[in-house]
Amino acid sequence: MFIDLVIAGLFAMSLVPLVTGYCAYSYGRSFWLWFALGLLLPIVSYFVLFALILRQQLDHGQRLLNEAKALLAEAEEVERAERRE
Template identity: 90%
Template sequence: MFVDLVVAGMFAMLLVPLITGYCAYSYGRSFWLWFALGLVLPIVSYFVLFAFILRQQLDHGQRLLNEAKALLAEAEEAEREVK
């Protein structure tokens, strides 16, 4: 019973850092840096990362750059399938 509580507590403590690290990695930032920040400042790091991502998404030039990268990736994938 005690082991189950310890495992559940560890999972609960690592949930926010894992989510923060995954979100950071999916937007091109360092997983381990944001995971560590999530361990030290769990709620604060999540909101800071959210602010960075929001600022990036609201920037029209960055959005166009992301769309261009996606189009290039699709074209490269289509070229590989043809060969």
């Protein structure tokens, strides 16, 4: 019973660093850096990362750059598919 509680507690404590690391990685930041920050400062690191992502998304130039990258990636994928045929 006690070991089950310890395992559940460890899982719950690692959930915030995993989410923080995943969010950081999906926005082009280092997974391991943000995972470590999530372990050391679980709630603080999550809100700091949220603020950084929000600032990046509100920047009009950065948003246009992200859209252009997505369009180029889509065009490359279409070109690869056409070559295979």
